[in-house]
Amino acid sequence: MAECGERPWGHYVVLDDSADTHKVKRVHVNPGLRLSLQSHSKRSEHWFVVSGTGLVWRDDERIAVTPGCSIDIPVGARHRIEAVGDEPLVFVEVQHGTYFGEDDIVRFDDDYGRVTR
Numbered sequence: 001m002a003e004c005g006e007r008p009w010g011h012y013v014v015l016d017d018s019a020d021t022h023k024v025k026r027v028h029v030n031p032g033l034r035l036s037l038q039s040h041s042k043r044s045e046h047w048f049v050v051s052g053t054g055l056v057w058r059d060d061e062r063i064a065v066t067p068g069c070s071i072d073i074p075v076g077a078r079h080r081i082e083a084v085g086d087e088p089l090v091f092v093e094v095q096h097g098t099y100f101g102e103d104d105i106v107r108f109d110d111d112y113g114r115v116t117r
Helices: none
Strands: 004-007 010-016 022-029 037-039 043-051 053-058 061-065 070-073 079-084 089-097 106-109
Touching: 022 079, 053 070, 053 089, 079 089
Parallel strands: none
Antiparallel strands: 004 010, 010 022, 022 089, 037 079, 037 106, 043 070, 043 089, 053 061, 053 079
16 A cells, blocks of 8 residues: 555545655645745655646746646755645656655744754
């Protein structure tokens, strides 16, 4: 059975966690909600939007995304994504690096009180 994670903004399902070099998730963000502003020290991420409309924050950039868009998040970049519009935002996240645990998250801002810095 696939690993799943419920979060205040929606949920994710791990699609592949079979290698030491990468992890793949399908992430579902509920309408009007967003992930924390965060960074990772041991992994980069590549996001491919499957459905919905979103706004990606990557350091000082704000990038609108729609189905078919992809975006790269380098190691150490402050980032977040939010679902804008009336439907959920769904994207596939490919993590690449040396460690993929949930404890490789530094939160700078969070709508749900989970700031860690």
